[in-house]
Amino acid sequence: MRHGSIPGARGRVRPLTLFGDPVLGAPCAEVTDFGPALSRLVEDMFATMYAARGVGLAANQVGESLRVFVYDCPDDEDVRHLGHVVNPRLVETGGVVVRGPEGCLSLPGLEAGTERYDEAVVEGFTATGEPVTVRGTGFFARCLQHECDHLQGRLYVDRLTGWRRRRVLRRAARAPWNRAAREDAGES
Numbered sequence: 264m265r266h267g268s269i270p271g272a273r274g275r276v277r278p279l280t281l282f283g284d285p286v287l288g289a290p291c292a293e294v295t296d297f298g299p300a301l302s303r304l305v306e307d308m309f310a311t312m313y314a315a316r317g318v319g320l321a322a323n324q325v326g327e328s329l330r331v332f333v334y335d336c337p338d339d340e341d342v343r344h345l346g347h348v349v350n351p352r353l354v355e356t357g358g359v360v361v362r363g364p365e366g367c368l369s370l371p372g373l374e375a376g377t378e379r380y381d382e383a384v385v386e387g388f389t390a391t392g393e394p395v396t397v398r399g400t401g402f403f404a405r406c407l408q409h410e411c412d413h414l415q416g417r418l419y420v421d422r423l424t425g426w427r428r429r430r431v432l433r434r435a436a437r438a439p440w441n442r443a444a445r446e447d448a449g450e451s
């Protein structure tokens with residue numbers, strides 16, 4: 264593989280937006296400009312995702328409220344899935360609903376058992392405007408649903424109820440990254 268074709272190799276690692284940042288709670292805008300700035304954003308998102316050792320990343324996690332996500336994620340058969348989707352639509356979900364451990368780069372160090380469909384199909388476009396269809400099962404289907412949620416302004420914690428939700432919110436409130444963010448904002 265040529266060096267230049269490795270996703271993220273030319274990208275810039277951007278700061279991650281963290282739980283509590285309003286950009287994570289708002290629906291992202293449709294992409295209308297498929298120009299070089301979009302390709303740069305996708306490159307930066309890959310660089311940021313790899314630097315954070317994530318398996319997926321949505322654009323609002325680097326502060327851009329646009330409907331774009333990237334992924335490099337295994338499924339339950341250890342098949343690697345690598346790509347990006349612009350203006351994704353979750354067109355199909357199916358199979359059994361599985362509660363499995365789920366985390367998010369915007370809530371570092373935390374995870375909770377979250378219910379997701381075992382199968383998901385996403386339709387959208389590449390950064391150059393070519394239509395793409397992405398099919399996932401198992402952990403990769405979970406990733407696709409998680410990233411589509413981000414672009415609607417939803418986090419996995421929004422899908423939790425009861426003690427699972429209370430526990431992750433309590434841990435988020437005590438997390439070192441959250442305390443530091445509050446102090447940066449001048450709150451005590």
Ligand SMILES: [Zn+2]
Binds near residue numbers: 366369
């Ligand atoms: Zn996430």
